[in-house]
Amino acid sequence: MAEERKKSRIDDVARSIYDVKDAVEYAYKTESGLTEEIVREISAQKEEPDWMLEKRLAALRLYQQMDIAPWMPDISELDMTHIDTYVRPKTDMKARWEDLPENIRDTFDRLGIPEAEKKSLAGVGAQYDSEVVYHNVQEEMEKQGVIYVDFETAVKQYPELVKPYFGRLIAPNYHKFAALHYAVWSGGSFVYVPKGVDVKMPLQSYFRLNAPGAGQFEHTLIIVEEGANCHFIEGCSAPRYNVANLHAGAVELFVKKGATLRYSTIENWSKNMYNLNTKRALVEEDGHMIWVSGSFGSHTSCLYPDTVLKGDRSTCDFTGITFAGKGQFLDTGSKVECWGRDTHVSIHSKSISKGGGAAIYRGVVHIGPKAAGAKGAISCESLMLDNESRSDTIPDIIIENDNIDLGHEAKIGRIPDEDIYYLMSRGLSEEEAKAMLVRGFAEPISKALPLEYAVEMNRLIDLEFEGSIG
Amino acid sequence: MDLEKVNRLPSPTWRYLKTNDSDLPFRNAERPAKAVWSDTTYMTEGAVLPARFEGASAAWKEAAASGECRTVRIPAGTRAVLRAEIAMDEAAPDFAGTYVFHVEKGAELRLVWQWKGGGEDGVCAVAAAYELEDGAVLHVSSAEEGLGGKLLCMQRLIETGEGAQAEFVSADLGGRTVITHSRGYLEGKKSTLHEYGVYTAGGRQHLDLFYHIDHLGEETDSDVEVKGALAGEAKKVFRSTIDFKRGCSGATGNEGDYAIQLDPKTKNISLPLLLCTEDNVAGNHASSAGQIDEQTLYYLMSRGLTKEEARRIVVESLLRPLIDRLDESLRDGVLAGVRSRLDAEGGEA
Numbered sequence: 001m002a003e004e005r006k007k008s009r010i011d012d013v014a015r016s017i018y019d020v021k022d023a024v025e026y027a028y029k030t031e032s033g034l035t036e037e038i039v040r041e042i043s044a045q046k047e048e049p050d051w052m053l054e055k056r057l058a059a060l061r062l063y064q065q066m067d068i069a070p071w072m073p074d075i076s077e078l079d080m081t082h083i084d085t086y087v088r089p090k091t092d093m094k095a096r097w098e099d100l101p102e103n104i105r106d107t108f109d110r111l112g113i114p115e116a117e118k119k120s121l122a123g124v125g126a127q128y129d130s131e132v133v134y135h136n137v138q139e140e141m142e143k144q145g146v147i148y149v150d151f152e153t154a155v156k157q158y159p160e161l162v163k164p165y166f167g168r169l170i171a172p173n174y175h176k177f178a179a180l181h182y183a184v185w186s187g188g189s190f191v192y193v194p195k196g197v198d199v200k201m202p203l204q205s206y207f208r209l210n211a212p213g214a215g216q217f218e219h220t221l222i223i224v225e226e227g228a229n230c231h232f233i234e235g236c237s238a239p240r241y242n243v244a245n246l247h248a249g250a251v252e253l254f255v256k257k258g259a260t261l262r263y264s265t266i267e268n269w270s271k272n273m274y275n276l277n278t279k280r281a282l283v284e285e286d287g288h289m290i291w292v293s294g295s296f297g298s299h300t301s302c303l304y305p306d307t308v309l310k311g312d313r314s315t316c317d318f319t320g321i322t323f324a325g326k327g328q329f330l331d332t333g334s335k336v337e338c339w340g341r342d343t344h345v346s347i348h349s350k351s352i353s354k355g356g357g358a359a360i361y362r363g364v365v366h367i368g369p370k371a372a373g374a375k376g377a378i379s380c381e382s383l384m385l386d387n388e389s390r391s392d393t394i395p396d397i398i399i400e401n402d403n404i405d406l407g408h409e410a411k412i413g414r415i416p417d418e419d420i421y422y423l424m425s426r427g428l429s430e431e432e433a434k435a436m437l438v439r440g441f442a443e444p445i446s447k448a449l450p451l452e453y454a455v456e457m458n459r460l461i462d463l464e465f466e467g468s469i470g
Numbered sequence: 471m472d473l474e475k476v477n478r479l480p481s482p483t484w485r486y487l488k489t490n491d492s493d494l495p496f497r498n499a500e501r502p503a504k505a506v507w508s509d510t511t512y513m514t515e516g517a518v519l520p521a522r523f524e525g526a527s528a529a530w531k532e533a534a535a536s537g538e539c540r541t542v543r544i545p546a547g548t549r550a551v552l553r554a555e556i557a558m559d560e561a562a563p564d565f566a567g568t569y570v571f572h573v574e575k576g577a578e579l580r581l582v583w584q585w586k587g588g589g590e591d592g593v594c595a596v597a598a599a600y601e602l603e604d605g606a607v608l609h610v611s612s613a614e615e616g617l618g619g620k621l622l623c624m625q626r627l628i629e630t631g632e633g634a635q636a637e638f639v640s641a642d643l644g645g646r647t648v649i650t651h652s653r654g655y656l657e658g659k660k661s662t663l664h665e666y667g668v669y670t671a672g673g674r675q676h677l678d679l680f681y682h683i684d685h686l687g688e689e690t691d692s693d694v695e696v697k698g699a700l701a702g703e704a705k706k707v708f709r710s711t712i713d714f715k716r717g718c719s720g721a722t723g724n725e726g727d728y729a730i731q732l733d734p735k736t737k738n739i740s741l742p743l744l745l746c747t748e749d750n751v752a753g754n755h756a757s758s759a760g761q762i763d764e765q766t767l768y769y770l771m772s773r774g775l776t777k778e779e780a781r782r783i784v785v786e787s788l789l790r791p792l793i794d795r796l797d798e799s800l801r802d803g804v805l806a807g808v809r810s811r812l813d814a815e816g817g818e819a
Contacts, residue, residue, distance in 0.1 A: 071481070071485075364483070366487075369734070389718055394483050395743075396739075396740075397757070398737075398758070405759075405761070411755075
């Protein structure tokens with residue numbers, strides 16, 4: 001009788017730090033649901049000009065008209081009538097951590113944000129529920145003309161910079177949840193890097209959603225001027241509740257001629273979160289857009305950073321990993337549109353699914369009729385750790401030009417037995433061999449992150465192995 | 471001509487890309503030609519397609535049913551060779567047919583479809599179910615010649631018993647619009663389904679190729695490989711799905727889509743899906759698209775070939791391994807068809 005095979009066991013992402021719940025306190029909160037009155041109320045609370053209110057109301061009408069895309073995962077448990085779209089914390093924005101209320105300060109301390117700021121960041125923004133509560137940037141950066149402020153401050157202080165770009169890349173009709181975003185947006189970050197400035201240390205915005213049943217709809221806008229260079233890190237988390245939370249932010253990135261923007265995300269929302277976020281970048285001549293994306297949390301995610309390579313010789317490099325555990329449906333991927341000549345695309349996506357989780361790669365590379373000389377390489381690898389889980393690869397490649405060179409490869413499978421045997425023949429235990437192979441699988445992503453965030457990611461993936469191969 | 475949605479992707483993606491299915495011309499076969507069969511020993515009148523036969527669309531399935539309907543049953547342990555020649559002309563520019571091929575336990579069928587043209591605006595609608603019992607072997611070759619501006623829709627469904635092996639090789643060289651719809655169910659343990667396709671498309675041709683294979687049985691194996699060249703304003707859509715269903719432990723599946731684009735206005739769309747709910751499988755996809763490598767051309771020209779000759783050799787070298795899988799009786803004709811096509815358009819398919 002064949003010996004029963006005992007499968008590898010790989011733990012879910014360790015969440016203890018993220019699941020600590022603060023007492024739910026707020027200075028102001030809208031009624032649950034989404035109505036014209038609520039949208040007007042949010043706008044009034046923020047003392048916005050009429051044009052912004054009109055924009056919100058138009059987006060709301062659009063949201064009400066648009067349907068949910070039929071290919072999307074099941075989000076029927078997300079009931080907008082039970083979502084609080086605006087929750088203002090019991091503090092205004094501070095520039096010193098010690099000025100924040102103790103519970104909020106403790107939350108960010110646990111997440112290691114103030115410590116990271118001291119060691120390795122040029123600036124930090126921290127959002128708690130619907131508003132940014134902390135924002136600070138190194139003096140040196142300010143002297144160079146770098147602007148890093150919360151989005152609402154930017155709207156008031158730098159309208160000449162914000163207005164031409166706000167909503168330009170992600171229009172409210174981009175999809176239903178983009179429309180929702182524009183109806184109820186609140187908070188977020190604004191970054192402006194002047195021509196030729198190299199921001200040597202990363203800027204980081206951290207988004208924390210504490211209130212149960214709330215939504216977070218922050219707007220992030222980054223403009224990297226000609227020849228400038230910037231690394232922006234986005235982190236997000238929330239404690240777990242037994243009601244649905246919603247995240248529908250929007251990120252608009254403008255990478256000018258010869259500029260480079262690296263946008264890194266470590267997303268660790270709780271498993272009651274619907275993460276329907278939208279990100280889009282426009283890259284001009286000789287510009288470089290680099291995405292590094294780790295998706296670990298949420299109940300359901302739909303996230304596909306979209307890059308428009310408008311300029312000649314512009315490039316996009318996407319590296320992403322998705323870890324879907326029990327009860328998670330993570331539909332993630334990447335979109336790239338090549339418009340300019342001699343553009344270059346590199347997509348490297350990895351996923352791990354276990355315990356009934358579903359990890360879906362969904363992507364598109366569209367090379368337009370005028371994008372002669374485009375080159376690209378797309379690679380998708382999926383690791384299935386049991387047969388309760390699901391892993392799908394859904395790429396779409398559209399080529400409207402003969403002068404291109406594009407290769408695509410995808411692989412689905414589990415840890416090969418022969419690799420384990422080989423490593424064991426070199427003296428490793430089975431557990432060590434499996435651990436090495438799975439970490440090796442995730443390594444391209446951790447290598448793309450700054451050291452301290454790679455450590456953070458490794459902490460997130462708490463791998464344990466046991467058993468034997470029969 | 472009416473438009474009909476065909477070849478719907480089993481797991482759709484963004485609607486704005488308009489790649490989940492194709493809106494293509496449709497009409498019924500009004501003046502059908504007759505198929506000439508090399509042997510009718512195992513053939514009976516009438517054909518009942520399996521209930522799960524969907525085809526490219528309901529209308530196309532119905533269009534195929536309006537023509538001749540035949541069932542071919544190859545008895546257990548028998549080896550049979552069948553050849554169907556369908557020659558369309560001005561008087562009978564269309565064709566329609568529905569077939570069920572049942573290959574019993576341990577039997578082997580080698581089937582050759584040969585389509586010959588005539589009559590610019592013809593329609594050709596075929597629906598065929600291939601049912602393979604345990605240990606059955608099936609090899610199907612199909613080639614077109616001179617189909618000019620015809621509208622072709624070739625639909626099939628394949629079901630395999632334990633250890634059964636099925637291989638399909640087709641060469642699409644003609645037809646204004648070519649729709650291929652292939653649906654496979656690898657049910658029996660260790661059964662295999664291999665699909666190979668070659669094409670050259672020029673002018674304003676549209677090729678819409680759909681493959682969808684479910685791996686249900688343990689240690690099943692599938693392979694989908696399509697290679698071709700596009701010129702003029704030709705468009706090719708490749709929708710292929712390999713779906714590893716829970717329980718198909720030890721299964722392997724590969725998809726490959728390789729296209730050479732010879733003209734700036736060609737359009738090449740590729741959707742190679744891998745769906746998986748079983749961990750002990752190996753699924754792979756590879757594809758490439760682009761021009762002929764300039765250095766290869768330069769090398770060949772430095773050996774005394776003209777640019778057109780060099781391009782022809784490169785395209786041929788891509789297609790040849792698949793052409794060689796066709797039934798021997800078709801190979802020379804297909805090769806000649808590829809060459810004349812490349813020559814006719816100055817080396818641009």
